[in-house]
Amino acid sequence: MARAIQKRTLQTRAKLVKAAQTVIDTQGYEALRVEQVVQLAGVAKGTFFAHFSDKDALMDQLIGARIDALLDDIAAQTSPQDISGMVDALMPLMNFMTCERYVFDLIIRHSGAAAREEIGPIATTFGRHGEVVSHWLEGGPFRQDLSVELLAEGVQAFSIQAISLVFCALHNEISLRDRLTLYLTAWLLPKP
Amino acid sequence: MARAIQKRTLQTRAKLVKAAQTVIDTQGYEALRVEQVVQLAGVAKGTFFAHFSDKDALMDQLIGARIDALLDDIAAQTSPQDISGMVDALMPLMNFMTCERYVFDLIIRHSGAAAREEIGPIATTFGRHGEVVSHWLEGGPFRQDLSVELLAEGVQAFSIQAISLVFCALHNEISLRDRLTLYLTAWLLPKP
DNA sequence: ACTAAAAAATGACCGCGGTCAATATTAAAT
DNA sequence: ATTTAATATTGACCGCGGTCATTTTTTAGT
Missing domain, CATH: 1.10.10.60 (Homeodomain-like)
Incomplete structure (x- = not known):
């Protein structure tokens, strides 16, 4: 036993x-x-x-804990009612994810369950992140033609894209905050 | 001299x-x-x-060359006129990027210029990718409220997201192709 | 041809993540 | 208290990426 x-x-x-x-x-x-x-x-x-199991597992735990703490703060706030408020709420998380190139790479590598059987701390935070954003979108003045889960996946995709460009030598004239605002406006408030 | x-x-x-x-x-x-x-x-x-300079530099060159060859094929075709055609055109590239977890990680790590001064082969292909997609969007029946460059950035963001979920233990019930179709429809043909 | 300087190739060596058979410690069974 | 089995710890060792002082080869000047 x-x-x-x-x-x-x-x-x-x-x-x-x-x-x-x-x-x-x-x-x-x-x-x-x-x-x-x-x-x-x-x-x-x-x-x-x-x-x-390896050095990454320790990092997964420590970085996952940091992200969890940031998500606690984010979830404690009232739901933002516009893109600007949403970006404000997300910025602490974005800033942590861009604090080091190494951290960003590790988060990406662990964001999915990384083909391992058990889901790790960072992957769990991505699930939580999706839930928090989904909840925001439920009552907010955003596009209604798609499920909040799908919209939340898009928010994640654009967040990653915005962070990636921070580390990109080509596109660093525009700030992380401005780029995320641009993306989320285009995604959540389309006017075709 | x-x-x-x-x-x-x-x-x-x-x-x-x-x-x-x-x-x-x-x-x-x-x-x-x-x-x-x-x-x-x-x-x-x-x-x-x-x-x-290191092992990654060799990989950058070899993988970059492969992607370049795939982009040659893609660019040689006529511009797709709907989401399905666009996904068809992108699939060879998507399939290569998902052939190995290691390959995907390396591509992500080199997709931006990776904080190095000189831009590498893979980063160059991302620029080319953006141009090809931008060209598709120019005359196509897609949303017209944003610049084609911004739309192309979104296509990249969703492509990465779709690929990421291939390696994710949670969301593997839906295929790469179906997920990309879902994303690109939502992004390029919003009906709010 | 001969020589000097620049460029290329060499391989012993290092740093660091990760392994594993051996050893030490703990907790349950008698 | 003693035995026994499960668990935890140890550190020598390995694999592999990357370095660098030394040696070999090439090129240019005379």
């Missing part, structure tokens, strides 16, 4: 997460090295991989 | 590219190892990195 999780296990895991967060806070996500994390946590390298 | 490029340089580079293509043809993109490529090409490891 399945045994209970040992206290030691939780302690070690907590030490690893704390050490990782310290590294990220001081040096950023991209600079994180597993060797540095285990040294800071005072455990052997192998222990790390007994707790996380 | 700058000297002319040696014949030997071009030969070595060709040997590396040929060896790489052989590996890819037999084992796929993800399985490619630099060590195997240089062994097959009969050169030292250091030589590889004298010709390509």
